[in-house]
Amino acid sequence: MTVIKKICCIGAGYVGGPSCTVLAAKCPDVIITVVDISQPRIDAWNSDKLPIYEPGLDEMVKQQRGKNLFFSTDVDGTIRDADLIFVCVNTPTKMYGIGQGRAADLTYLEAAARRIAGISTAPKIVVEKSTVPVHAADSIARILHANAKEGVTFQILSNPEFLAEGTAINDLVNADRVLIGGQQSPAGHEAIEALASLYARWIPRERILTMNTWSSELSKLTANAFLAQRVSSINAISAVCEATGADVEEVARAIGTDTRIGSKFLKASIGFGGSCFQKDILNLVYLCESLNLPEVGEYWQQVVKMNDWQRERFTRKVIAQLFNTVQNKKIAILGFAFKKDTGDTRESAAIYISKYFLEESAQVAIYDPKVSEDQVVRDLSEPGLLSNVDKIKKGVTMYSSAYDAVKDAHAIIVCTEWDEFKTLDYQRIYEGMQKPAFIFDGRLILDHQKLRSIGFQVEVIGKRVPPKY
């Protein structure tokens, strides 16, 4: 039986960092080194200010770092010493050439595989934790075997990650399931068992699902597609609610109590964000098209289309309410991260919404407890609607408190569901705003009746707020 004593994780990002921290805490006898080509990222992991914000992560890293958890840029040395290597590199949507805008860009994955092959002098288990298209493990295997030193063998496993940002530590400690796909051969089964025995230190065996590699890879894309589909489905219904007077929260409650449907992931919003939902669905769509299954591809494409439409629909509604012009009006955006309890802004709906307002020459005021000004400027200057940093700096101001952001604003837009937005003093806020004072709750977190009675004009995703009597 293969016993794992040393683990290398390639990629010290949102997945590599937290998942190896939990692994280190649960397997004190295993040495885990997380490596990255980015020196600043590794320096941050070794400092008091970690490169990502995740509740509970700081404490856990502090507990394990220097004991059996290490962060390093010595990629080659760590690969050489490891029995098992997790590949947690980014797999973004490809932005060039064939499959542009849809296929996964596997450049980083391939570079990692080539490095493993070039360095390894002993057999290794290589675990693909990054989200990849079906059959990526096959490509990794071919690269590894074609470049392997004599006598060195590799077993490739698929072990997709299901953590969600903001709840990563809990998701890892109390995982609903762990998926391990591998080759259906004696050597493949031995590798699967070696990895399963690590997870079995804290995850009940019945929740460790083993299967063939392709099922495991496809299950990850499918899980994200199903989750995103639920958000798009309830968002589609939110538009019907606004048009009819039905209330999307009541509809969600009504359908969610059906145990076959379930209540989770039915919160209407300004659209899903995050680095993965859109990317993974597009990846699935591209796969379907490559497999000559265009109808299946179109079906999933619609989930992304609905998400785009929801963001645009919401922005149009705001502009229409503000008397069809936002030119030079201060519009306060509360929350820039793609969800609460993370500083991650990748694909955040707030980016798209801010860009629409900048295009309309509004003065955009942003407050987010975990997002820096540099990050906002980077996000808004991405190629797309705007690319001029000076124009962005003129049109956007970052604030370090919600109260400062909303002062003198014509409208407040809640883009992220941070808990602190629920308990702000809205009476004080109302008094400091231009009148009529508008508030648009894109996350359904505020007390709309109370806001109405203070005097706000309240607009909400998926419901009409009855007038003040």
Ligand SMILES: NC(=O)C1=CN([C@@H]2O[C@H](COP(=O)(O)OP(=O)(O)OC[C@H]3O[C@@H](n4cnc5c(N)ncnc54)[C@H](O)[C@@H]3O)[C@@H](O)[C@H]2O)C=CC1
């Ligand atoms: N962010 C999330 O919540 C989740 C992400 N995933 C998947 O996990 C993968 C990683 O995602 P994130 O951690 O968010 O990405 P990330 O961008 O935060 O981290 C990836 C890291 O890999 C490093 N890297 C790239 N190529 C490298 C190489 N050849 N050698 C060493 N380091 C290298 C980068 O410098 C970067 O720090 C993606 O495939 C993603 O789809 C899966 C589940 C959850």
Ligand SMILES: O=C(O)[C@H]1O[C@H](OP(=O)(O)OP(=O)(O)OC[C@H]2O[C@@H](n3ccc(=O)[nH]c3=O)[C@H](O)[C@@H]2O)[C@H](O)[C@@H](O)[C@@H]1O
């Ligand atoms: O592969 C990934 O990267 C991860 O993607 C998601 O995790 P994450 O994107 O971190 O966060 P979610 O909680 O899924 O939220 C995604 C987006 O949907 C939005 N959302 C979620 C739920 C809901 O009911 N309504 C809604 O608008 C959130 O605000 C957020 O913008 C999945 O939940 C994870 O299982 C998966 O591992």
